[in-house]
Amino acid sequence: MIDLHLIGIGTGNPDHLTRAAIAAMNAADLILLPRKGDAKSDLIDLRRTICADVLTGGTRVAEFDLPVRDTTAPYLRGVDQWHYAIAAAWNAQITEHLPNGGRLALLVWGDPSLYDSTLRIADRLRADGMTMTVTVEPGITSLQVLTAAHAIPLNTVGAPVLVTTGRRLRAGEWPADIDTVAVMLDGDCAFQTLDTAGVTIWWGAYLGMDHQALIAGPLDVVATQIVRTRAALRERHGWIMDIYLLRRDPQSG
Structure with a gap:
């Protein structure tokens, strides 16, 4: 069983974190941080800074390379293939770091419900047979x-x-x-x-x-x-x- 918490972290200001977001991060067994390439290194740096600032216990942090969307394909097909690749990357990280299940957190830019596909990618994992509960901590958009x-x-x-x-x-x-x-x-x-x-x-x-x-x-x-x-x-x-x-x-x- 994976207990997935999607945590909205706002738009770049660590002061935008809610107390609920901070509590969820500290209650997680693992936080996954996506790397989006050198051109967006400050995005991963910000997530690292947030983790360093608010984590007080034994929460582990792991980084992974986020797949790149094929922009040459028709838009909807490219997005669908991209989401499939991201779901596979999540699955690989879960298998490696939480083989017996546990509480997983992902830090989502802004809010997980507004023009973000994290919830849809989680649905893919559940559709593929992963036993997973999903909780959303809203963030400033x-x-x-x-x-x-x-x-x-x-x-x-x-x-x-x-x-x-x-x-x-x-x-x-x-x-x-x-x-x-x-x-x-x-x-x-x-x-x-x-x-x-x-x-x-x-x-x-x-x-x-x-x-x-x-x-x-x-x-x-x-x-x-x-x-x-x-x-x-x-x-x-x-x-x-x-x-x-x-x-x-x-x-x-």
């Missing part, structure tokens, strides 16, 4: 940190918000009756494809980290600045994680 950093509310009064991806925004997914859209997983700055009239953007990268970057303003004014800043930051750090909020002026449409 990049969307929360974005709105806090810009000191803005997520929604307008009484109105819904669409949370989507850059790929779907580029495909035209912004219904006319929704004034606010939060966009995640956008590597190509899909906001460049929009009619910018009456649209405001609040953008943030490396949210919660020391090198956090923020830009906000009318989309037609700051779009080029965001594209250039994003490219420069990616070149400097070797990777980037960003998110943005778009809002239409109801009077513009």
